[in-house]
Amino acid sequence: MTSPVGLHRVVEPAGVLPQAAWRVDNRPEIGPNEVRIRVERLNLDAASFRQLHEKHGGDGDAVRADVLAIVDSRGKMHNPVTGSGGMLIGVVEEVGRRSPLQLTPGDRVATLVSLTLTPLKITDGLKGWDGRSEQVPAEGHAILFARSIVATLPADLPPALALAVLDVCGAPALTDRVVRGHAGAAVAVIGGAGKSGSLSLAAARRAGASRTVGVVPTEAEAQRLRGAGLATEVAVADARDPVALAEAVTRALGKPADVTVVCVDVPGCEHGAILATDDGGTVVFFSMATSFAAAALGAEGLAADVTMLVGNGYVPGHAEFALDLLRAEPGVRRLFEARVRAD
């Protein structure tokens, strides 16, 4: 029997899980509990795409060549610098007779486990992609394990829109859980106009937050977020400037936040988030650009009695929760549609 978490696909180093592996086996033949997907589109993690984009000075051809080289050498789209991946959509091609995923060939699905652990082979040289956006049309195949998580794409939403929501669906679900644990919380969402940020703001309000502030980097984003009507307050601040961020949050909420949700994909936001959070409060880090040491030592150095959570991308029911938020909140949907159009 092949391993439910994919241990049998690890090539090197031996003994680690697929996510920790440098290279996984992306052969198309499936084990009895695996599923093969015909890939249609990759959605690169924002931190990963940003790193590649900046590394190559915005040269799309160079970004495309780099993605192809990564997938070719590692057997998965696992950015070696950021450590992050993304997700994909495709059509189920073959289902092992012992797969527990309840899929049927022909189902259109999105993977909810990271590309960093998903065996992937690209066969079209990414010829349909200009290397300038996170959304990557692609041909090839990917493998799901028994314990992989996958969502059938909803019939009532365009696939690109559903994919954008599913990509960040852990954030609103965990925000919901944390805010319910802080009755009447004042909530700050750093990067509130983005995908995970806007969903998290909507989730915080529904979970009983007394006040919310969405922090954004520019006046243009502030206008978009005000127009969406998702936050009690909207503030403009550079999240990498700890003093400016803490002041902006404290001014908007009338006090430091009880719950601070970090959704910006740039490094260096840990200290500002900690300074912006009240004693006894909670910081949830969703950004893959988060530095563990900066968060741990920053809180210690500031004598900040805050609980800091690693944003786990999996919460049971997260996909339906996020899709329902999009359906119910016109402000969230408008922001997502604008982002998907821009991609």
Added chain:
Amino acid sequence: MTSPVGLHRVVEPAGVLPQAAWRVDNRPEIGPNEVRIRVERLNLDAASFRQLHEKHGGDGDAVRADVLAIVDSRGKMHNPVTGSGGMLIGVVEEVGRRSPLQLTPGDRVATLVSLTLTPLKITDGLKGWDGRSEQVPAEGHAILFARSIVATLPADLPPALALAVLDVCGAPALTDRVVRGHAGAAVAVIGGAGKSGSLSLAAARRAGASRTVGVVPTEAEAQRLRGAGLATEVAVADARDPVALAEAVTRALGKPADVTVVCVDVPGCEHGAILATDDGGTVVFFSMATSFAAAALGAEGLAADVTMLVGNGYVPGHAEFALDLLRAEPGVRRLFEARVRAD
């Protein structure tokens, strides 16, 4: 007025907190809310010392030169690879008239904020250190800010022993808080025979854990931990092997852990800790070798509904809590005394 968190000491880049700074100003002249310490001894963070030791193949002279070069170029002992520092002990030399730290010149103190944000100048070339242990006799000065945390060394304990306890005092305090939140929890401490590990095991038992397992890498460590009598069970496993670690914990506790505390200072333990933890459980990462992305994506990839905490080194009352554990638990004290002697 100088900044309570030391912003005025940041040289580059501008606008960040001292911990995030590449270089801080270590001049001896203090501001009205600062304190200057005459340094006696540094205690390097375990992950930092291990990295330096391995980088130089155990060559103590090269390690010493590297530490001197880091402090000289950064104005603080902030390992650029691990991002971690350590702490120091010394004697209060001068107290600014507005310092809120309630110190008097001549007080013997230990800093409880990381060396990564503490301005430091070394003046003796570390001539009393062989570069082969984390405990570094040193002459020079260090600066405390208004919001720094510092503990007066207790009169009833040898300074090296107190320093070793204070270095890790956040771990037992946070373990206590987390285990109290999981009534009757089964608790696994990975690295249970180490400093933070043994204190965390003692804290877990006092906080009401129903069963505890201390996981260690070798049979020799297992014997030491059994002799200390701190854990219900002792298991030997390589924490970097996720399947072996999860099996060892599950066998010892009769089920996956409700609370898993990671206290080993080697990279690659995130996946095993997650696999070893029950659905609905909590993982606390204290190791500075923790990778944020590996934890976040690992839990997602395993569809693990676990809460993951960044081990905040500051919990109110943590210093007294840890020192009291050492005084009350002969098993903890024996382990610490053996480690301090070995250093």
